[in-house]
Amino acid sequence: MTTPLIEARGLVKRYGTTDALRGASLRLLPGEVLAVTGPSGSGKSTLLHCMAGIVRPDEGEVRYGAERLDQAGENRRSTLRRTDFGVVFQFGQLVGELTALDNVALPLLLAGTSRAAAHKSAGTWLERFGVLGQAGLRPGEMSGGQGQRVALARAMVTAPKAVFADEPTGALDSLAGEQVMTALVHAARESGTSVLLVTHDAQIAAYADREATVRDGVVETEDEPAAEVTR
Amino acid sequence: MSTGNVLLGLLAAGPGHGYDLKRRHDERFPEARPLAYGQVYTSLQRLVRDGLAEVDATESDGGPERTTYRLTERGSLTLRTWLGEPVPPAPVSAANEIFAKVTAIIASGFGDPAAFLRLQRAAHLARMRELTAVKTVAGAPLSAVLSADYALTHLDADLRWMDNAAQRLGALAEEVTSA
Known part of the structure; x- marks a missing residue:
């Protein structure tokens, strides 16, 4: 069996008196696109947050290689989110004052890359997502779909091992959503990046290689991995 | 037609x-x-x-x-x-084999309706993945894209119905077994 890139086991997460997760387990394999689906309130976003090291579970383990993300401190987890993981939410959360180019270059600049090299790389990723023409625009000057493609370029610019996308098309109409998903899946396959895609929309889940369904804080079903994930 | x-x-x-x-x-x-x-x-x-x-x-x-x-x-x-002229809206309820099977599973006791719906979801999604691959291949003609979209939206409608049904299996079982 393929060694997972990230493995969650028996995650429990409580918010106040609500149990968002009640023993959820999931494996994200290297290079796969995995859709996590379920009704709203099922715990699928909390599962993503735990596996991306955004929050720590109250119980259970999150293994990333030899590391335990559930035990890692905030500094280490935040470094990982800049270097090894990319994150995209429903609303891209781009920096409003910066141009698309500067937004995408930002993670590289934070990691100490020179300005020229960061901009060059950012331009390449904007082009791959079909938004190079918007390089000089600020988020408020772009359409929702363009903004999400810029957010994806920013998530991919550090060549992460995994991208975590939480309802990345949730605020888009279906054609814009289609462009965002096609761009994401093509880019991930080309670079061998794993994608954990949280969505309530089966048509978006159909872009993934397999599906895990979440209900009441547990993973109810998880498709078997394909014998060989084709790239 | x-x-x-x-x-x-x-x-x-x-x-x-x-x-x-x-x-x-x-x-x-x-x-x-x-x-x-x-x-x-x-x-x-x-x-x-x-x-x-x-x-x-x-x-x-x-x-x-x-x-x-x-x-x-x-x-x-x-x-x-x-x-x-508009195309007559299809009378889908009459030909819903998924619903027929769920009801028959409850009535006969042969199997678990929730497990059946999960199996059906996996089959639907597998088909939806194939259709998505057809429409996202580079240079796919618009005719292929729109045909695939038509099938995808119908399969998606089935899935939504199945989600609703899955949440109401208990009540359905009462109705079926009391009839």
Whole structure:
């Protein structure tokens, strides 16, 4: 069996008196696109947050290689989110004052890359997502779909091992959503990046290689991995 | 949708012989079932009989004879009428095999309806993945994209229905077993 890139086991997460997760387990394999689906309130976003090291579970383990993300401190987890993981939410959360180019270059600049090299790389990723023409625009000057493609370029610019996308098309109409998903899946396959895609929309889940369904804080079903994930 | 109406639509683009029309159709709707040549031929005869199409020319180019057909005034009017009418909304509830199986599983006790719905979801999503691959391949013609979208949205509607049904299996079981 393929060694997972990230493995969650028996995650429990409580918010106040609500149990968002009640023993959820999931494996994200290297290079796969995995859709996590379920009704709203099922715990699928909390599962993503735990596996991306955004929050720590109250119980259970999150293994990333030899590391335990559930035990890692905030500094280490935040470094990982800049270097090894990319994150995209429903609303891209781009920096409003910066141009698309500067937004995408930002993670590289934070990691100490020179300005020229960061901009060059950012331009390449904007082009791959079909938004190079918007390089000089600020988020408020772009359409929702363009903004999400810029957010994806920013998530991919550090060549992460995994991208975590939480309802990345949730605020888009279906054609814009289609462009965002096609761009994401093509880019991930080309670079061998794993994608954990949280969505309530089966048509978006159909872009993934397999599906895990979440209900009441547990993973109810998880498709078997394909014998060989084709790239 | 009758083959006759389809042929009237194809003839509206200009006269053609049977094989031409079949080719036009199959190229335009690559995801649809190809028109059977025999069906095209008999439908053309019927259109001629009803005065909706007529023989345009008979050519032989040294090979076998080929008859070219064209639309008549009446055929054009029939086509116009057909294109102006809405397609009857399909009576899907009558032909819902998924619902029939769920009910029969409950009534017979042969299996678990929730497990069946999970199995059905996996089958639907597998098909949706195939269709998504068809429409996202680089350079896919719009006709293929739109055909795939049509199937995808219908499968998605099934899935939404299945989600609703899955949440109400308890109440359904009471209704089925008390009847």
